[in-house]
Amino acid sequence: MQEKVLMKGNEAIAEAAILAGCRHYFGYPITPQTEVAAYMAKKMPKIGGTFLQAESEIAAINMVYGAASTGKRAMTSSSSPGIALKCEGISYLAGSDLPALIVNVQRGGPGLGGIQPSQSDYYLATRGPGHGDFHVIVLAPSSVQEMADLTGKAFELAEKYRMPAMLLADGTMGQMMEPVVLPDPVETVPEKTWAVTGTGCAREHRIINSLDLSPVNLERLNLERFKRYEKVEAEEAMWESFLMEDAEICIVSCGITARVSRNAIVAAREKGIRVGMIRPITLWPFPKKALLNAADQVHDFICVELNMGQMAEDVELAIRCRKPVARCNRVGGMIPSPDEVLEAIYKAAGKEAGK
Amino acid sequence: MIVFDKPKSLTDAVFHYCPGCTHGIVHRLVAESIDELGIEGRTIGIAPVGCSVLAYNYFACDMIEAAHGRAPAVATGVKRALPDRIVFSYQGDGDLASIGMCETVSTAARGENITIIFINNAIYGMTGGQMAPTSLIGQVTQTSPYGRDPKTQGYPIRICELLATLDGPEYLARVTVNSVPHVRQAKKAIKKAFQNQIEGKGFSLVEVVSSCPTNWGVTPLEAMKWIDEKMIPQYPLGVYRDRSEEASR
Numbered sequence: 001m002q003e004k005v006l007m008k009g010n011e012a013i014a015e016a017a018i019l020a021g022c023r024h025y026f027g028y029p030i031t032p033q034t035e036v037a038a039y040m041a042k043k044m045p046k047i048g049g050t051f052l053q054a055e056s057e058i059a060a061i062n063m064v065y066g067a068a069s070t071g072k073r074a075m076t077s078s079s080s081p082g083i084a085l086k087c088e089g090i091s092y093l094a095g096s097d098l099p100a101l102i103v104n105v106q107r108g109g110p111g112l113g114g115i116q117p118s119q120s121d122y123y124l125a126t127r128g129p130g131h132g133d134f135h136v137i138v139l140a141p142s143s144v145q146e147m148a149d150l151t152g153k154a155f156e157l158a159e160k161y162r163m164p165a166m167l168l169a170d171g172t173m174g175q176m177m178e179p180v181v182l183p184d185p186v187e188t189v190p191e192k193t194w195a196v197t198g199t200g201c202a203r204e205h206r207i208i209n210s211l212d213l214s215p216v217n218l219e220r221l222n223l224e225r226f227k228r229y230e231k232v233e234a235e236e237a238m239w240e241s242f243l244m245e246d247a248e249i250c251i252v253s254c255g256i257t258a259r260v261s262r263n264a265i266v267a268a269r270e271k272g273i274r275v276g277m278i279r280p281i282t283l284w285p286f287p288k289k290a291l292l293n294a295a296d297q298v299h300d301f302i303c304v305e306l307n308m309g310q311m312a313e314d315v316e317l318a319i320r321c322r323k324p325v326a327r328c329n330r331v332g333g334m335i336p337s338p339d340e341v342l343e344a345i346y347k348a349a350g351k352e353a354g355k
Numbered sequence: 356m357i358v359f360d361k362p363k364s365l366t367d368a369v370f371h372y373c374p375g376c377t378h379g380i381v382h383r384l385v386a387e388s389i390d391e392l393g394i395e396g397r398t399i400g401i402a403p404v405g406c407s408v409l410a411y412n413y414f415a416c417d418m419i420e421a422a423h424g425r426a427p428a429v430a431t432g433v434k435r436a437l438p439d440r441i442v443f444s445y446q447g448d449g450d451l452a453s454i455g456m457c458e459t460v461s462t463a464a465r466g467e468n469i470t471i472i473f474i475n476n477a478i479y480g481m482t483g484g485q486m487a488p489t490s491l492i493g494q495v496t497q498t499s500p501y502g503r504d505p506k507t508q509g510y511p512i513r514i515c516e517l518l519a520t521l522d523g524p525e526y527l528a529r530v531t532v533n534s535v536p537h538v539r540q541a542k543k544a545i546k547k548a549f550q551n552q553i554e555g556k557g558f559s560l561v562e563v564v565s566s567c568p569t570n571w572g573v574t575p576l577e578a579m580k581w582i583d584e585k586m587i588p589q590y591p592l593g594v595y596r597d598r599s600e601e602a603s604r
Contacts, residue, residue: 062432063432072436198416
């Protein structure tokens, strides 16, 4: 095990990626994820890796596509407007069944928006970021420690299921410093039976491709891909339950707002309100079962988000609208205070008390 | 005794190209070059979007299909991950000179050690004959039905000349394949573009002035003449950059 160090979230991602065996980073500058690129620029040349500042986000994701085609661990990082540009390439990665890591340190939008934290790319990430029918694995860290842990996890899952993975952090996660125990280095990245590495004149040529002009074949490929997605949904959902044993109100939140909500929950409990939290760690697959189970237990859900209620819709779907799902949202780079979340908890509790 | 055979670097798949289209000739020249240099086992090709989208079925080496215009970026990713492999992209004019112009220029400026085969036939073939960035002034296409008018549709782009303003490229040449001597010259240029990469010299691009009788609306024979009469005056053949020649001078 490695020793505890103090690190910025963005740097923790970069170091964790290197420890996970990633030697190929392609990026384009954008706030607030710049530290990932800066860290890679310093480190990669010293360990025989690639740091390349691409001419655009579009080029960067296509460089990732090329490097990933060779079976190597490859990644890019960006923030919301840049991720929108990468969507074409992410769709091609998904269509060619290639594993890769895309980091999105979200900022406020739409358009150029702002540079302060946001979770407003929830829809974009969880609905398949690009054209066509597909998913990417979406991981939402809530601490610098998780920034590091989920980076390695993202590579593992991406390779296991041959699909892209997105680390969906908000700007706060990228910028804040916390103590972190970095993961142990991965010694060998698994060999790929599908990678293009040159035939060596010893085998048939391999083709990395998302084109199939036969509707019969293309449908079959889509169906096969969704079979894999079913497996991901059944086996890979991750979440954290916080004080849910006796909870009557369930907060659902991820990233920085989950941290704020924790404080509000502790304060509410001091006043005797039984409130807990389910914090999704994977946003796709969404922890539907955990939420559905909670629907039998609690009388109200509150979704705390840095968007206008994007995840709240997934909560309503997961619990099949059995219980009300209140929204507690701040947008544009604003972050709710624990008191604002506490207000929402009082409202849910008071509404029940007044019945 | 077989005196003329198919290159090993081509598969047995039957080309889908139209009669009089020069893709087939250029595919063969690329495959011959790969064979002669003995690099078929360590070559990785990048196919574009356009008429040659299915090139991945024709070349016997490992292949990747790229998004429209992004082949140089994909090639860069492959080359950086596997520096000892030989990486080439094969792209048309819409792919390389329009939607992919940013990737083309930037990859050339970086002097990326890859080989690009650029097919310039002044039209979008696969989508049915729309105006390309390289379409000639006055050229009638589906999207320039009254002829390309520079007032509203601008001027054709000369890729070799444009890239020759950069310090990055090692080798830039424009060739054509409408006659036997031209095919011989083209072969020499294409082979050199691969040889350069083997020697680690950097970015090499060969522009092949090509035909599209189907969308030009002419016979294959007329298309070969059209290249001489219309294309070459706009796109003069020649070597626009050759660092190793310059060094030996």
